[in-house]
Amino acid sequence: MEIKQLKYFIEVAKREHLSDAALELNIAQSAISRQITLLEKELQVTLFNREGRNIHITEEGKQLFSEATKIIDQLDNTVRLFHNQSETDHYIIRIGYVESYITQVITLLMQSFENESEAIIQPILMEEEAILPALLTDKIDIAFTDMSEELKQHRALKVSPLFEENFHIYVPKNDPITLATNPPLVQLSNKSIYELYPLPPRIKQTLTKTIKSPIRTITHPQIAQYILTKERGFIVTSSYHLLTKNPQKWLEVSLEHTELKRTICQVFRLDNQKHDFPLLLGMIDKLLSRSATYH
Known part of the structure; x- marks a missing residue:
């Protein structure tokens, strides 16, 4: 049983007239007749009684009409649902x-x-x-x-x-690296490094090639400030992440000149x-x- 067979059957059943149904569906009358015949063979029932050019729906045909109408209505509702979803998704x-x-x-x-x-x-x-x-x-x-x-x-x-997104590093004020102009990453190799928020994977991979000790992750500026105040390590982070300035305790050093970008x-x-x-x-x-x- 195919959807088109049910649609053809419904149109014929409504009109009890093959040529009118063919005109409505814009297909050949012979095509409708062939599909109705196939449907009757599959269901093993007679859907219409033929009297010359006139046809009349049978009791079995009325039963199928009721069920077929429900099926086509459900199909139309389903198509409409997805069309509406598609329209919503477009926005x-x-x-x-x-x-x-x-x-x-x-x-x-x-x-x-x-x-x-x-x-x-x-x-x-x-x-x-x-x-x-x-x-x-x-x-x-x-x-x-x-x-x-x-x-x-x-x-x-x-x-x-x-x-382009660059990075910078916060260092304790008294560390010698603060006196260097554009310090290379190698100067950080023996330092304790913390990342303020996880660094991008490629950036961290580049940094770990230079840093000997593991890079630890912190996710709060106050922790970073405490580490700097106690001179326990350096803080690396994206340039848009800023710590409160405290030149008596720590300084900001740009890494824009390095491969960390x-x-x-x-x-x-x-x-x-x-x-x-x-x-x-x-x-x-x-x-x-x-x-x-x-x-």
């Missing part, structure tokens, strides 16, 4: 992003966009390795993540650099048709496309 733009300066401005981006559009932004904090699969399977519409060759190899994606880019599918997507891209360019690191 939801999902942004996947890695921990970066983006976290500082995504609220502003959402507010600016939603003030001018009927669409809304759904932000999703993600691990870097999850970004590409999510883009390729339409789980997210746009991503803010580390620039990589892997991303640029996909022709279906548009990859554009936004800004990354390029944050925007990535999206070229075939994205979400509502007001070009408007969002324009706002991203206005708010985020910079060559310098944000502070």
